[in-house]
Amino acid sequence: MEYPRRTLLGGIATTATIALTGASASATDESSTDTDTDGATDADTVALESVLAYLPASAGGESLVVNAVDYTRRREADEPHEQRPHVPAIDVDPDSIATEVSVASFDDDDYRQPIRILAGAFEIEDDSETAETDDGHEYDRYEVDTGDGFVASLDDLLFVVDDEAVLDDALSAVDGDTDSLLETDDELADAIDRVGDADSYTVQFTDESLLADPDDDGGDIVYVAYGETVIDSDTIELSYVIAFDDEDEITDEVIELIEADFAYMSTESEPTADVDGRFVSLTVERDLEAEREIRDHESPGSFRVDEVDPDDDLLEIELRRGDPTPVEDLTLEVNDEEYDADIWADGHGTIEEGDTIVIEMDAVEPNTSIRMQHDHEMGSSGSATTIFNSFHFEFEYDYEAETIDVTYLDEFPLEGEDIHLVVYDESPHGHITDDGERVEPEPQYKHQPWDGVLEAGAETTLDEIKPGDQLLVTWGGTSSQDSLNQYQINPPGVVDFEYEYADEQLVATLETDVEQPAEAYELLIEDEPADTQWADEYETLTDGDDATIALSVESNHRVSVVWGDDDLHVGATQTSPSIELEYDDGSVEHAGGDELSAADLELDIWSDDGSEQLSLADEVDGTFEAGDTVDLGVDDARDVTLRYDEQSHVGSVFVEQ
Template sequence: MPQCPRRTLLGSIGTTMTVALAGNAVSATDGRSTSDAGEPAFDSLFDYFPASAGSDSMAVVTRDHEQQRKANDPYGRMSTGGGLGIDPESISKHAFVYTTDDDEFSMPIVVVVAGDFELEDDGDIRETDGGVEYERREDDEMVAAVTETVIVAAEDDERIDEAFAANAGEAQRLLDAEPLLEEALGLFDGEHADYTVQIGEGYQFSELIDDAAIEYKAQSTTVLDPDTLEMNIGIAFEDATEVTDELVDALTSELNYMALTGEPTVERDGSLVTITAERDLAAEREANDHESPGRLRPEEDIDLEDDELEIEIGRGDPTPVEDLTLEVDDEEYDRDIWTNGHSTLEKGDTIVIDMDDVEPNLSITITHDHAAGTSASGTSILDRFEFEYDYDVDAGTLAIEYADEFPLDGERVSIAVYDERPWYHSREEEIEPRTTAQPWSGTMRSGDGTTLQDIRPGDFVLVCWDGTTLQDSIAHFHARPPGTVAFDYDFERKTLSATLELEDERERPADAYELLIDDESAETQWSDEVDTVSSGATIEVGDVEAGAAVTVVWGDDDVRVGGAHPRPRIELGFDEGQGAIEHVGGDSVSASELTLQVWTEDDSNEIDLGEEIDGEFEKGDTVSVDADADEIRHATLQYDADGHVLSVGQAVPSRE
């Protein structure tokens, strides 16, 4: 790739510049002037990508913000530069490369082009091995090099040097090392609003292509007019025989979430598949402005003698029923029944299902098919029933008694005992119950019960319908160790007291309870002085910092009894006469460690108390708030305990 003169790389750039992308911000203030050359082509930016920035799986992304601003996209544009409060409208173009072979979002090299960013302070003057002088900036994750004509951001200084060496032709460039990238970047001609190329692994549509190996994917967007975007997708497979009609149909289905002006155009050239479609932004805006029917509200008092169960639509604009689908337990329901005679549905209307189809844990979902894809809203019917529990921690028994009026088919009710809580939709390996039981048969009515053995503190017991998972549960019980614990913290003295509260008069072994500070056993324990404890037993520990993780555990399995994060406590009040929030009681705390978050009806404002008050924030001090008392919804005072942010005070204005 030919070397481009540095003065043409950025064109007209203001005297201050920044790099800020995907939450990372690296800033610079530069007193240098730049030339008035025209906007650069993206291929000149690629010269700054060294071969060392590549990996087996990676993506190269370009965005032309000037082009993107021409489109009235209902989903907006990806913001760049917001990390330092930079106006995204001042950014023209940028390009970056990142790896896609793991779950992390990595951007080894970033180039941001054009801008007039007002930032403070100067950077350190550095020079690359090749003699390029730049101002160095950094944050927690990236380093930025600012020259008279370009900003390069990377993960470290070594990569910065490699980027400038690549631009000067003194080191291999990424596109020279990876010819597939250059081939894919040249697949679509034109002036693109964005262009993305990916090689390797981690494709978002991998479930659609089975085991077909891909060489690269290229995707571009071109603004045809404010209401029309041309989408181009190119996928190069390693083996042309893998390109079947079914695979092409699956790839084209990825456009179903968009409103298109017509059918996509598909071309097949050996192993290369290209798809072209035009997005109708006006239709997408109309679909986004239309509120789909949803927020289903089944009637609360269900009478099994009724013919139908009524379900109210809690939200939604008038929508033709032909565009709606109702699913009951994941099966499409008869439209002639559920629409209840309506030709359109909107907020306040009622749909129905036959009472014969109503059973516990019944899921219902209404789906709206529209120009921008689909919108769905769902709920469950009869997903919670009343059971009473009597747990004997010493005997390890749990008595369960049904206490609801709804008759249940006992053969479909089971009990599952888990060693820990089986969370919904866990991404980890599914947790299996330690034991299961099906103690009932026939029709279950109020008063029917059973007793489980070997129930341990910490166990989660689920009563389930047609299954044994948390999704199947209609009731649950958490077996807890005996007692609770109350904490009292003296912020000034840094002392913490922990008091056991037991429900009965029975004494418990003192060594069964342990106090942990940041997961380490505290120096003082209940068992230090006594063998048994009763309700009210208290110990005190010193040198406990605010924000520490304090926990009391029980038994050999360290089952949690209770826990807290000790913190200062400050009582706040509103001084409506001064338009301020006042410290009216509680601890005195260094103002530099406090932040006041104020929420109004339409906005929120964060105030750093260290900039308002010297020394400590103490009783009688006030902080001015740029809002009228009648506009403030509430205020929260937050304390920074070595990076652990704790709420230490609340204030709600009087509405009298």
């Protein structure tokens, strides 16, 4: 049995990113960092050692991850994806943060980040509450919307903690009144001592083996530490230290795996591992210029097929995206199998936007998957699609007989034995469990009505099909991923709503193509039966006739109509005001509808520069009514939406360009 090897250093880097919650990676924006020729930024320099002293012993745990970042130094490097700190609950300029230290742990598959500490010359304009620790330290407290944590501002430090006790311990640790994390964890202190001179570093403890095969000896790790030091704007030096349980764990295979982890990194030279007792160390330099070139290079992809002619020998596929890329760096997969480049490249030496690749028609079948992968020094990127995945079928349902006629209308011949008609009484698309497992629903009915070649005009009838069922026409398998077409059997009838906001009167008009008992329909207000129903005024709803009821409904209520014993959805509305807007030369006009207080109305204006809001309280006196106009103050508006009481969208207009 073959076991996939673990990519140790790549995995550690991913874990470090998770642990550094709140730091986002983004493409470097020269305008976002105020950097002069000396590399100084808006943030003052703060030594990492001084921030580390705040980490309390109570923040420790199993599978510990400690991160430390000197943003002031990292900003001197022109990285393709810059780490930018983010603080929940408050608005802080990322460039004002100088350093950050955080602790996270993964205990029994549960993730916890008890503390993040950020230092710098920041300004906070958000509202806060003044609070005090048990030891008398006064601080500004900002509540976090999600979770139980909060942010504490104290002098030039921000503490993001998950409870008050952690903050108390952090301030006691720096005062020497309680143990710090480094004082109680000798292994962590040793790891930081080995990489602590770097501008940023991560230490992760783990009890896993580097080798995926549990029967292999060797590879049991205690921790991995790596540091990054800025050499110049185009170079960062990486230093790795891997500590093993015992030096006997370090086999030749382990060394090969460690060195192989740098295969997808732009480095100046091939790394060589050094062994010292139970420690393995490597030092290598990142080529940031090469990384930026890869970032800026657009890999070929975005496939388009104009038409499929079964009589052709080749299928042409146009690429609508991509910079010139050597064919030797590209791999094309058709139905998950690598396809011959001598065929698909069609004589091209490079592939770019506008080029056409080909595959043989013999390889084309319904739901053919195509994927192009671009391998480069930073890993790989790809583009994928499924072609030939939609075919024309006609569906005609008989409510009385509970049957459905299915007719094939496409000209492309299909093998009938591969076609399934699959009926579900629930959504056929499945769902993902909390464990990440995809669960597919079981169909209640599967049928293969055809054999031989299926041509236009072929038809069949399915029995015992009820409203609410979903019918899939599939190829090969019977899941939604195999679908060529689908049809939802809706309950009979459509409903139209008209709401008078000023009088709080709702008129609901029901029309059905088949005769139905009025009691089969029920009107609900906030999921509760309304006092007025169609059965109060009608016994039977006949084909083509309108059945109308009127009732009083307060504004901002959800109204829905359901049918049958299973309460199948027929239609719904929200009782809210409505205003028709018209756009003319930089302004919008109330062109009809309800009259509302201007103080409760706000316009969302979208333009090429983004969005902005305009309160009508500043533009209209009293009531916004028919004929009133508002100057948007924007010349290139694309879309305008009117919001009422900060929530309901009551009108909109799209501006033709």
